Amino acid sequence: MLERFRATWAKIMSPIADLFLKLGISPDVVTFVGTLGVTAAALWFYPRGEFFLGTVVITAFVFSDMVDGLMARKSGQSSAWGAFLDSTLDRVGDAAIFGGLVVWYAGTGDDLLMTSVALWCLVGGQLTSYARARAESLGMEAKGGIAERSDRLVAVLAMTGLSGIFDLPVLRTIVLWALAVASTVTVVQRIMMVRRQALAKA
Numbered sequence: 001m002l003e004r005f006r007a008t009w010a011k012i013m014s015p016i017a018d019l020f021l022k023l024g025i026s027p028d029v030v031t032f033v034g035t036l037g038v039t040a041a042a043l044w045f046y047p048r049g050e051f052f053l054g055t056v057v058i059t060a061f062v063f064s065d066m067v068d069g070l071m072a073r074k075s076g077q078s079s080a081w082g083a084f085l086d087s088t089l090d091r092v093g094d095a096a097i098f099g100g101l102v103v104w105y106a107g108t109g110d111d112l113l114m115t116s117v118a119l120w121c122l123v124g125g126q127l128t129s130y131a132r133a134r135a136e137s138l139g140m141e142a143k144g145g146i147a148e149r150s151d152r153l154v155a156v157l158a159m160t161g162l163s164g165i166f167d168l169p170v171l172r173t174i175v176l177w178a179l180a181v182a183s184t185v186t187v188v189q190r191i192m193m194v195r196r197q198a199l200a201k202a
Contacts, residue, residue, distance in 0.1 A: 010070060013063065017070040027071040031086050034064030038093035046100030049108055051172070052164030055157050058097065062153070065090065090149065091129055097156060098122035101176070117176045124183025125152055131190040140197040145186030152179055 020030060038061045045054025068086065072078040098121045105115040129149065135142035159175035162168070 010066060013067050013070060017067050017074055020067070021071055021075055025071075027068040027075070027077055027082060028085060030064050030068040030071060031082075031089055034061045034068065035089040035093050037061030037064070039096040042093075042096040042100035043103070044100075046097075046160075047103040047107060049104060050164070051160050054100070055161030055164065059157055059161075062093070062157070087129075091126060094125050094149065094153065095122055097153075098125065101156075101160070101172070114173060114176065117180050120180045121152075121156070121176055121183060124180060124187060125149070127187045128183055128190065131187055131194070135190065135194045135197075138194075140194050142190035142193050144193075145189040147179065147182035147186045152183065155179060 038058050041054055041057040041061065045051070045057065065086070068082075072082050098118055101118040102115055102122065105111045105118055109115075128145065128147070132142045155175050156179060159171045163171035
């Protein structure tokens, strides 16, 4: 289903990618602007409790992540550098989204428990990515698990946006608890994957 959505969205965004290339804009610039937009929106709107508007703006910039990839493929500029930059800046944007929620709960939200849960979601997401990257640097694989990046991103944005529309904070509570657990399980799954591969090589 996710692949079908990506294919459909790629067709929709293709004219925009063509326009940017025609204007001489590089994929790297789109990557930087997209990350800057996500980060600024998350750290401006979420700490102020503007969850719906913040989610709308963040989502608009998140889609630039698809545009830069399309541009790179269309222009033949796909490279190890581009892949590295995109992956690294994705972590920045993800951290900002959960960081904005951490700031809300630590401040106006006044909820120490949910501050901790949101913080663990941030840490868990980074650990999930690190486990895969570290495994690959050792010649092994650590893909998959119950909560990959796209799953976490869609879940937190959808539920946070809905919580803003309907004024239902419980939706954020549910998704953050779910992601905290899922991220933890995913990290453990990836650790076990690497352990099995390491033992097989021994």
